[in-house]
Amino acid sequence: KDRIDTTLTKQIVYGNISTKLAEKLPNGHTHRWTIYVKPYNVEKLSNFIRKVQFKLHSDYENSVRVVEKEPFEVVETGWGEFPVQIKISFIDQSERQAICSHYLALHQPEFIEDDGSIVVVKEVLDQIVFVNPTKKMFDVLNDK
Numbered sequence: 001k002d003r004i005d006t007t008l009t010k011q012i013v014y015g016n017i018s019t020k021l022a023e024k025l026p027n028g029h030t031h032r033w034t035i036y037v038k039p040y041n042v043e044k045l046s047n048f049i050r051k052v053q054f055k056l057h058s059d060y061e062n063s064v065r066v067v068e069k070e071p072f073e074v075v076e077t078g079w080g081e082f083p084v085q086i087k088i089s090f091i092d093q094s095e096r097q098a099i100c101s102h103y104l105a106l107h108q109p110e111f112i113e114d115d116g117s118i119v120v121v122k123e124v125l126d127q128i129v130f131v132n133p134t135k136k137m138f139d140v141l142n143d144k
């Protein structure tokens, strides 16, 4: 296949936020959390990302969640922390998927928001490196 002799990178942020529920739910859940993949720069991830798959703990119904449009996130409630596998698929399906893992955080690190509420945020800045991207990928990666 026609590939471009260059290397491009895209900075992304992935992780989770979590807040403690005012009251424990009947199912024992104590927290509401969101796990996400977002752009670091001001750009639309959907320009080059087709879908993001979040593989949750098998406790969850339909534990493999596929998100096909922005925001690439899953909102859930729960009581426990566990590793989430995040798999990113690109617009050109011949581009190999990017896989990362995030250990969901419910308790630490805590931040106090302006309104006084306590929120847990745990995220990392990472980059996706496209070595010799396909012509199609090259074009969408350069589209501002």
Ligand code: SLL
Pocket (backbone or CB within 6 Å): 027, 057, 059, 060, 061, 077, 078, 079, 080, 081, 082
């Ligand atoms: C732990 N090893 O024991 C981990 C497992 C699983 C978290 C955490 C409830 C999900 C549901 C939930 O939060 N499970 O009820 O569907 O800490």
